[in-house]
Amino acid sequence: MKKHKIIAVRHLTKSTFVLRIERKGLPFQTGQFVILRRPGTIEQREYSVYSGEQDDYLEVLVREVTSGKVTPRLKKMKPGDELEIDGPHGFFRFQPTLFPVQKFLFLATGTGISPFHSFVKTYSELNYKLVHGVRFREEAYEHQIFEKQKITLCTSVDKTGDFNGRITDYLCTQELDNDTQCFLCGNSAMIYEAFDILTGKGIPVRNIYSEVYF
């Protein structure tokens, strides 16, 4: 693992933050993740890359799990502190030109929006629809990067989203073309449920890609 210095920490909510880290030429394909470890410790965790392929820094979007082993420590990190990085890893890679029909549906819960942030930063002219499921509106992390008409915020606890309810409830209300390529990222419960809804609507299994966080 190589050591990389933290450049900046951006706190988005009380529990969620973005770590901007020296890239040091680390190559990655948008959608991949890196493994982070604090020097001198043994615990390490995976994080999707949040920044774009062209950025000269690396960013990750992290939600603190208060009972967690790693995230409370990551949250306390300051510019100049070092992290060990391994990677990139993963098969949730995104290269739109590989698809004959470039029509994309991105489904994310919580920090599962991270790879889609990277997709859109990397490819500015995408034909996509992003559905982001959170509990409260304040968890609509840095939505300004997405075109307004291409993103739907689903809030399951407060009633301030574009849709009040879970992302899977929203999905049930939607009509989808069968040639849509669907990318799912976040908690496993959402991914299993969304998979069933999508296939039930006629989306072929080969058009569904997923990244499970926990």
Ligand SMILES: Cc1cc2nc3c(=O)[nH]c(=O)nc-3n(C[C@H](O)[C@H](O)[C@H](O)COP(=O)(O)OP(=O)(O)OC[C@H]3O[C@@H](n4cnc5c(N)ncnc54)[C@H](O)[C@@H]3O)c2cc1C
């Ligand atoms: C491929 C991959 C990519 C990932 N990318 C990201 C990412 O970009 N951003 C991110 O915040 N996390 C991401 N994760 C989750 C991350 O690796 C850690 O599991 C998470 O940060 C918790 O670490 P911890 O040591 O603090 O908690 P732990 O001590 O490992 O876990 C405590 C408990 O919290 C649960 N948990 C884990 N993540 C969450 C969460 N986000 N919300 C609620 N409960 C959770 C676990 O199931 C576990 O039971 C990713 C996981 C994988 C496998």
